[in-house]
Amino acid sequence: MATNQTTAQKMPHNLDAEAALLGCLIIDADVQGDILESLREEDFYQESHRLLLKAMKEIFASRKTVDTVTLTDRLRNNGTLERAGGLQTIVDLVENTPSAANYKQYLAIVRRDAVNRALIRAARDIIENSQGVPEERDALSYAEKKVYDISKEEDGSNLEGLADNVVIQQILDKFTIIQADPTALQGLETGFTKLDEITHGLQKGTLNIIAARPGIGKTSLAMNIVEHACLQRGKVAAVFSLEMPRAEIVQRLLCANAEVSMERALSGRLDSKDWRKLIMAGDRLTKSRIFIDDSSAITPQEILSKCRRLSSAEGRLDLVMIDYIQLMNNGERQDGNEFNRQQEIASITRFLKIMAKELNVPVIALSQLRRIQTKDPQLSDLRESGAIEQDADIVMFLSRAESRDDEARATVTGATELQIAKHRNGSTGRISLRFIGEITKFVDVEDVGRPSEEPDFSRKKPRALDGDDIQLPPPDGGDIPVD
Numbered sequence: 193m194a195t196n197q198t199t200a201q202k203m204p205h206n207l208d209a210e211a212a213l214l215g216c217l218i219i220d221a222d223v224q225g226d227i228l229e230s231l232r233e234e235d236f237y238q239e240s241h242r243l244l245l246k247a248m249k250e251i252f253a254s255r256k257t258v259d260t261v262t263l264t265d266r267l268r269n270n271g272t273l274e275r276a277g278g279l280q281t282i283v284d285l286v287e288n289t290p291s292a293a294n295y296k297q298y299l300a301i302v303r304r305d306a307v308n309r310a311l312i313r314a315a316r317d318i319i320e321n322s323q324g325v326p327e328e329r330d331a332l333s334y335a336e337k338k339v340y341d342i343s344k345e346e347d348g349s350n351l352e353g354l355a356d357n358v359v360i361q362q363i364l365d366k367f368t369i370i371q372a373d374p375t376a377l378q379g380l381e382t383g384f385t386k387l388d389e390i391t392h393g394l395q396k397g398t399l400n401i402i403a404a405r406p407g408i409g410k411t412s413l414a415m416n417i418v419e420h421a422c423l424q425r426g427k428v429a430a431v432f433s434l435e436m437p438r439a440e441i442v443q444r445l446l447c448a449n450a451e452v453s454m455e456r457a458l459s460g461r462l463d464s465k466d467w468r469k470l471i472m473a474g475d476r477l478t479k480s481r482i483f484i485d486d487s488s489a490i491t492p493q494e495i496l497s498k499c500r501r502l503s504s505a506e507g508r509l510d511l512v513m514i515d516y517i518q519l520m521n522n523g524e525r526q527d528g529n530e531f532n533r534q535q536e537i538a539s540i541t542r543f544l545k546i547m548a549k550e551l552n553v554p555v556i557a558l559s560q561l562r563r564i565q566t567k568d569p570q571l572s573d574l575r576e577s578g579a580i581e582q583d584a585d586i587v588m589f590l591s592r593a594e595s596r597d598d599e600a601r602a603t604v605t606g607a608t609e610l611q612i613a614k615h616r617n618g619s620t621g622r623i624s625l626r627f628i629g630e631i632t633k634f635v636d637v638e639d640v641g642r643p644s645e646e647p648d649f650s651r652k653k654p655r656a657l658d659g660d661d662i663q664l665p666p667p668d669g670g671d672i673p674v675d
Contacts, residue, residue, distance in 0.1 A: 204309055207238055211241070211285055213299055215285040215288060216295040216298065218259060218285060218289075222292075228248060231249070234309075240277045243272045251263065260282055318334065336493075379392055380395075380425075381425060382394065384634070390623070395585070398554050399557060400557070401517075401574075403569065403590070408608075409632075410516075414515065414556050419445060431483065431484045431485070434515060435488075441484055442477070446477060450469040450472065453630040457470075490520065492522060509551060511556070516559055517541065517580065521536065534579075571587060589613055608634065609623070
């Protein structure tokens with residue numbers, strides 16, 4: 193018991209600053225309107241100060257002004273007047289605060305100490321949790337969440353007017369830059385000409401959904417975008433594959449970038465030209481910065497945690513790809529309690545949107561569609577939750593002519609349509625693509641048959657998010673044949 197009291201005495205606090213801030217709230221109605229709603233009882237260390245704040249917030253919520261009379265009356269009705277120090281304490285607060293001019297300084301001191309107390313309590317919880325958690329991943333995730341929750345609580349913003357003209361001028365400056373060079377502020381290029389024209393690239397802080405039925409190629413399309421961003425533009429990308437193992441992802445990347453038939457590779461029918469192309473593609477991949485995590489049971493919180501660490505280690509992060517939403521869980525199912533799956537998906541997509549904003553990168557999340565027959569996909573076909581449509585900045589549907597029994601177009605092998613069904617900041621539209629199945633690669637229709645260009649860049653070796661290197665399997669049969 194003595195140890196707890198000693199620890200409590202060491203908790204950061206400043207009773208003078210707390211009293212001064214409460215005095216400012218009593219004597220100045222403008223200060224009440226400015227900060228009272230944002231203050232929390234736990235911001236104050238002393239119990240009597242917490243009781244005073246609670247009564248002030250109740251008075252303010254009832255659209256009355258806080259003053260000595262209303263505050264005393266509220267405390268008396270709550271039965272907490274004596275615990276709050278009595279009438280004399282309230283009078284002392286007013287008399288010892290001649291002016292409210294310095295309330296922001298008092299507030300800063302109170303908030304600083306409150307955050308430090310919260311961090312100390314979180315540290316204790318982390319210590320206790322770490323002593324009983326068998327998995328290091330769970331311990332790290334718990335620790336990061338405890339600290340992140342404190343940071344999120346403190347990261348508030350206020351309603352601000354436009355009189356200072358700062359935001360308006362920033363927007364006008366942005367338009368001026370774009371007027372001089374339409375590509376100056378373009379987002380992340382996807383490698384598909386028409387898609388980039390409509391979206392102006394994938395913008396930072398956006399949630400972009402690619403939805404399709406199984407087997408249509410949504411994973412291939414997303415990986416084509418990752419490949420273009422990292423190998424052609426030297427970007428840093430984090431890929432989270434909940435369905436496909438890392439080796440299969442790399443296999444697809446290798447064949448797609450080399451433009452070598454994966455079927456021929458798997459059946460042992462590669463010629464010397466194919467081998468040269470695969471070796472060159474492997475060299476390009478090892479110099480890229482594509483990071484792959486194939487954890488099958490991963491939460492959005494864990495994805496955010498890994499992305500924060502990757503961004504810190506690499507100095508940047510440009511793109512996140514998640515395959516796919518319906519395989520995720522938010523970690524809230526406990527003790528076998530029934531949980532509404534639609535609510536879970538809604539919480540997941542909301543978190544992904546918040547994650548995109550915090551990391552300031554475009555997030556591509558894949559989604560399945562409900563079973564459809566001959567009609568075009570609709571936003572209502574997004575499986576399990578309308579929240580996907582609500583939270584997404586862009587929703588794209590991928591469909592192949594063959595899958596829609598469209599006889600007029602099914603004669604064109606690989607004919608695929610990418611429909612932009614929702615675009616929060618621009619127009620929608622339909623884009624024709626061609627899917628080359630043997631190399632799992634989508635291309636613009638006008639690029640069919642056009643020779644590929646060699647990328648020119650120098651980057652680090654791609655590796656998994658947990659630090660394991662991605663290794664390309666050596667061919668069987670000894671030496672690689674060369675012309």
